Amino acid sequence: xxxxxxxxxxxxxxxxxxxxxxxxxxxxxxxxxxxxxxxxxxxxxxxxxxxxxxxxxxxxxxxxxxxxxxxxxxxxxxxxxxxxxxxxxxxxxxxxxxxxxxxxxxxxxxxxxxxxxxxxxxxxxxxxxxxxxxxxxxxxxxxxxxxxxxxxxxxxxxxxxxxxxxxxxxxxxxxxxxxxxxxxxxxxxxxxxxxxxxxxxxxxxxxxxxxxxxxxxxxxxxxxxxxxxxxxxxxxxxxxxxxxxxxxxxxxxxxxxxxxxxxxxxxxxxxxxxxxxxxxxxxxxxxxxxxxxxxxxxxxxxxxxxxxxxxxx
Numbered sequence: 001x002x003x004x005x006x007x008x009x010x011x012x013x014x015x016x017x018x019x020x021x022x023x024x025x026x027x028x029x030x031x032x033x034x035x036x037x038x039x040x041x042x043x044x045x046x047x048x049x050x051x052x053x054x055x056x057x058x059x060x061x062x063x064x065x066x067x068x069x070x071x072x073x074x075x076x077x078x079x080x081x082x083x084x085x086x087x088x089x090x091x092x093x094x095x096x097x098x099x100x101x102x103x104x105x106x107x108x109x110x111x112x113x114x115x116x117x118x119x120x121x122x123x124x125x126x127x128x129x130x131x132x133x134x135x136x137x138x139x140x141x142x143x144x145x146x147x148x149x150x151x152x153x154x155x156x157x158x159x160x161x162x163x164x165x166x167x168x169x170x171x172x173x174x175x176x177x178x179x180x181x182x183x184x185x186x187x188x189x190x191x192x193x194x195x196x197x198x199x200x201x202x203x204x205x206x207x208x209x210x211x212x213x214x215x216x217x218x219x220x221x222x223x224x225x226x227x228x229x230x231x232x233x234x235x236x237x238x239x240x241x242x243x244x245x246x247x248x249x250x251x252x253x254x255x256x257x258x259x260x261x262x263x264x265x266x267x268x269x270x271x272x273x274x275x276x277x278x279x280x281x282x283x284x285x286x287x288x289x290x291x292x293x294x295x296x297x298x299x300x301x302x303x304x305x306x307x308x309x310x311x312x313x
Contacts, residue, residue, distance in 0.1 A: 001088070002063045003151035004054060006139040013100035013107075014069040018085065021118065022098055023067050024110040025051050025138060054139045055095070055109050062091040064155050065113070066121075066133065084129070086154060088117035127292065131170040173292050174224040174274070175200040175207050178256050180288065181277045182208070182218070187270065188252055190214050205242050212252065219243055220254040224274065227259040236269040243268070 006023050008014050017024055057063070067085040089111055099106045123130050132147035134140040142148040146167060169177070179199050182192035190212040197209040200222075208220040221239055236255050243251045253269040256277065281288045 001061070001155070002057070002141060003066070003148065003155075004058060004063055004139055004141055005066045005068075005133045007068045007137075009138075010100070010105075010107075012102035013105060016100040016102050017098065017107075017110075018069045020098060021087075021113045021115055022110045023065060023089075023113065023139075024098060024107040025055055026105075026107055051137075051139050052109065054141070055111065058089050058111055059092055059095065062089050064088055064151075066129065066151070067113075083120060083122040083124075083126075085113070086117075086119050086121055087113040088155070090114050127170055127173055131173075169224060169292070171222075171224050172200055174256075175222045177281070177288070177292055178220065178222050178272075178274075178277060179208055179210075181280060182210075182220070182254075184284070185280055186212075187218070187254055187272070188212070190216065192218065203242075205238050208254075217246065217248050217251040218254065219246075219251060220256060223255070223257040225258060227257040229259075232257065232259050232271065236267060236271070239269050240267050 008017060008024065010017065010024070010026055058065070065085075065087055067087065069085065092112060095109050095111070097106050097108045098110045121129065128150060132142055132144075132150055134143050142151050176199060179192065179195065184191070186192065193211050193213045193215075195208065195210040196217075197203070197206070200207045203209070205221060206219050207222045208218070210218055212218050219239065219242065221235060223235065227235070232255065235257075236253075239253045239255060243253050254272055255269055256272050256274055258274050259271065278289065
């Protein structure tokens, strides 16, 4: 059974739809006098056609869905508990229409969730979902095979190799992991004392800015991607120029990335491979990785979703 992500943006109708344990597609101003038969046979905009194709796939073959219903209440969950409903959809008959009491609008393409499978997951407890869910589209499949494997791990219980789990870290989580690495492991015989800027938000070139325990400034950039020698040198040069403009000759510069350990930079910028960061936490405090990646026993109102990672791989 394939996994799908669906975002509902139906305003006041979202709570009605969630309470009814349904997912739905709204075709906005597209109305069909011939009903669903005309809809399925229709020749219209590609985005609508793809969404309908996925809904038909779920209707005919079943699948698993991660369903977002937007801000507001989801069952007893308050709006700050941002996350999604996770549930199985069994193969079912023709689409059923649903009229939302909140706005009186009828949605023609809806599917019923299996009540016995429904659970709620908070993104704060499982941040990897923010990385693997497609960034756009109303309903879609995971874009990469590794993302699909992780989505399926919610349901099939298979172990995920640690390398693949770590490769799905959201960029902001990687930045925070590097901050924690500098705070615990340190760099240049010193540990990070504090950050002077919020990691990853303030400057285009700098992801981490702070002070080491000896009060030297430290500036770092984090790239959670393979870096060629040319690209590494380019980023290091930008970081060096930024530090030069700070007029602090004692400043420390670090580039975190995925590159060959043999890569070097003819300048004051140090290269730290992200694999070295991951390995440090594997050996010193594996719970940091588990919590930041979001794999583990995740409690929900209905059931736990045990996601198992092979941290030796």
